[in-house]
Amino acid sequence: MNSVKILIILLTVGLSLASLHAGQPEWPQFRGPNGSGIAAADAHPATTWSGAQNVKWKVALPGPGSSSPIIAGERVFITCYSGYGDGSSGAGPEKLQRHLVCLERNSGKVLWDKSVPAELPEDEYSGNLREHGYASNTPVTDGERVYAFFGKTGVLAFDFDGRQLWKVNVGKQSSNRRWGSAASPILCQNTVIVNAAEEGRSVLALDKLTGKEVWKTEVNSLELSFVTPVLVECAGGRSDLALAVPGEMWGLNPDTGKLRWFAQTGITGNVSPSLVAADGIVYATGGYPRQGTIAVRAGGKGDVTQTNVLWSSQSASYVPSPVVCQGHLYIISDQGSAICLEARTGKLVYKERLPGVTGGKPFYASVVLAGGHLYATSRRNGTFVVQAAPTFTLLAQNKLADDDTDFNGTPAITGKQLFLRSNRYLYCIESGAGG
Amino acid sequence: MKKSVIILALALGASTLSLTAQDQGGAPSAGERPSIREGGRGGPGGPGGRGGFHLLPPRAQEQLNLTSDQQKQLAALEVEVKAKIEKILTPEQLKQLQQMRPPPPQGGMGRGRPGGAGGGQGGPGAESSPQRPAQEQ
Numbered sequence: 001m002n003s004v005k006i007l008i009i010l011l012t013v014g015l016s017l018a019s020l021h022a023g024q025p026e027w028p029q030f031r032g033p034n035g036s037g038i039a040a041a042d043a044h045p046a047t048t049w050s051g052a053q054n055v056k057w058k059v060a061l062p063g064p065g066s067s068s069p070i071i072a073g074e075r076v077f078i079t080c081y082s083g084y085g086d087g088s089s090g091a092g093p094e095k096l097q098r099h100l101v102c103l104e105r106n107s108g109k110v111l112w113d114k115s116v117p118a119e120l121p122e123d124e125y126s127g128n129l130r131e132h133g134y135a136s137n138t139p140v141t142d143g144e145r146v147y148a149f150f151g152k153t154g155v156l157a158f159d160f161d162g163r164q165l166w167k168v169n170v171g172k173q174s175s176n177r178r179w180g181s182a183a184s185p186i187l188c189q190n191t192v193i194v195n196a197a198e199e200g201r202s203v204l205a206l207d208k209l210t211g212k213e214v215w216k217t218e219v220n221s222l223e224l225s226f227v228t229p230v231l232v233e234c235a236g237g238r239s240d241l242a243l244a245v246p247g248e249m250w251g252l253n254p255d256t257g258k259l260r261w262f263a264q265t266g267i268t269g270n271v272s273p274s275l276v277a278a279d280g281i282v283y284a285t286g287g288y289p290r291q292g293t294i295a296v297r298a299g300g301k302g303d304v305t306q307t308n309v310l311w312s313s314q315s316a317s318y319v320p321s322p323v324v325c326q327g328h329l330y331i332i333s334d335q336g337s338a339i340c341l342e343a344r345t346g347k348l349v350y351k352e353r354l355p356g357v358t359g360g361k362p363f364y365a366s367v368v369l370a371g372g373h374l375y376a377t378s379r380r381n382g383t384f385v386v387q388a389a390p391t392f393t394l395l396a397q398n399k400l401a402d403d404d405t406d407f408n409g410t411p412a413i414t415g416k417q418l419f420l421r422s423n424r425y426l427y428c429i430e431s432g433a434g435g
Numbered sequence: 436m437k438k439s440v441i442i443l444a445l446a447l448g449a450s451t452l453s454l455t456a457q458d459q460g461g462a463p464s465a466g467e468r469p470s471i472r473e474g475g476r477g478g479p480g481g482p483g484g485r486g487g488f489h490l491l492p493p494r495a496q497e498q499l500n501l502t503s504d505q506q507k508q509l510a511a512l513e514v515e516v517k518a519k520i521e522k523i524l525t526p527e528q529l530k531q532l533q534q535m536r537p538p539p540p541q542g543g544m545g546r547g548r549p550g551g552a553g554g555g556q557g558g559p560g561a562e563s564s565p566q567r568p569a570q571e572q
Contacts, residue, residue, distance in 0.1 A: 203568075221565030247565050258571035302570065 057108035064423035065135030151181030171200020311346030
């Protein structure tokens with residue numbers, strides 16, 4: 001074999017490895033691939049655990065947070081906050097710091113922790129903001145960079161070594177409620193899409209390499225939409241960016257931010273749960289004072305209320321987002337009810353109260369699905385594992401008894417591992433691991 | 436003098452027409468938006484309860500606690516001004532005016548109770564048609 005052939009082989013192998021490194025992240029954003037809440041088909045995390053069983057590692061975090069971990073190859077990223085609203089005595093918003101933490105997936109070793117001082121003004125730690133704090137937006141990654149949305153402090157991009165690449169301010173307003181920032185960014189081709197309804201009554205697309213604004217859609221009626229938008233494939237191969245605002249669902253052109261269609265939803269007041277899309281249908285839930293769930297076929301033009309609204313239901317969730325799988329929509333509501341609806345008709349299949357959950361709003365995290373199981377993490381009563389089937393079967397209730405802080409973050413899943421965050425620790429749950 | 440009264444009335448009418456429309460949007464009848472119920476879609480919208488031309492929005496009239504004599508005078512003035520407007524505008528403009536949608540709510544959606552510490556959720560928002568992004572052509 002001559003040196004040229006060897007060089008070609010080495011180059012080919014090198015390119016293959018490079019593409020592997022830059023491959024699709026396993027759990028790239030809030031609620032995983034395209035916000036579906038569904039792990040890869042080969043994922044099969046443990047269904048039972050405790051402080052002494054199936055906990056591969058547990059790492060103290062620099063502060064609390066309601067965001068979800070994300071996973072890219074051997075790295076796990078998570079956001080936290082510290083300095084204010086975390087029990088720090090006598091501190092004001094000027095002491096608030098957000099953290100983006102990178103950990104080694106298999107060991108839990110903290111590779112780096114970037115802290116970012118809050119830009120003022122910041123909302124006071126009071127009222128409903130105490131429900132979730134200052135690190136509620138889950139970051140998003142393309143496998144090479146990670147993008148964190150820190151509310152009024154802006155959107156920041158980092159490389160995988162923790163170097164800040166850019167930072168963009170997307171507004172410093174507050175809604176009339178002052179509930180703080182919550183929507184998570186998503187990626188669409190070469191842009192980072194941010195629902196900055198709370199910060200600037202706008203939705204923006206930022207160039208993911210430079211942070212430069214590609215488009216910005218600004219309308220007052222975005223106020224009180226805390227929704228992470230979702231990309232939905234419509235008939236004819238078109239992709240729409242679906243978003244819910246109080247009273248309506250919108251389908252935007254993801255390349256321009258222009259409105260393609262809208263539908264009245266009856267979900268008014270505020271909308272917190274994120275949308276979920278499957279088979280060209282977008283499902284929204286939430287609202288106040290009454291909650292509702294609605295299914296809308298994406299696509300069309302203008303007002304599609306009469307043509308594209310498939311059904312609506314009173315079975316709903318105020319904060320946690322649903323998953324849709326094999327013809328059924330599964331909701332674990334903030335009040336602790338496991339709900340299954342027929343995705344095609346909205347017909348209620350079951351509604352069961354999860355046992356032992358206490359308090360008015362025992363669930364803040366969203367349900368996720370892997371290996372045919374629903375994982376629903378409650379704030380204080382552990383993670384419930386329910387069969388993802390139209391018959392309600394509770395398989396397990398897994399508590400980590402030595403952690404008395406709130407579990408507000410939605411779990412992330414890859415392969416055999418499930419990552420769970422509390423206000424104090426990040427856990428890696430894996431079958432066969434010790435305590 | 437009579438001319439200036441009419442001009443004033445027209446100005447008032449123009450400024451309160453939108454308020455009146457917003458009133459109707461903010462307090463729609465039960466059928467004006469899809470109901471949230473099991474398995475089905477809401478029915479068609481019902482008619483608004485307080486439509487028509489008003490120099491003062493119905494809600495303001497209620498709050499001002501007008502006497503019956505004042506109500507009669509206001510109603511007469513409304514008839515007069517409406518007739519004048521119909522003479523000023525072209526049929527096409529009148530049609531446009533009748534088809535105009537209520538303006539979007541300004542200054543935020545929510546008007547309800549503020550969230551309480553550690554549990555309150557705030558009140559319901561205004562339920563008129565929200566302002567929307569620019570429509571794709």
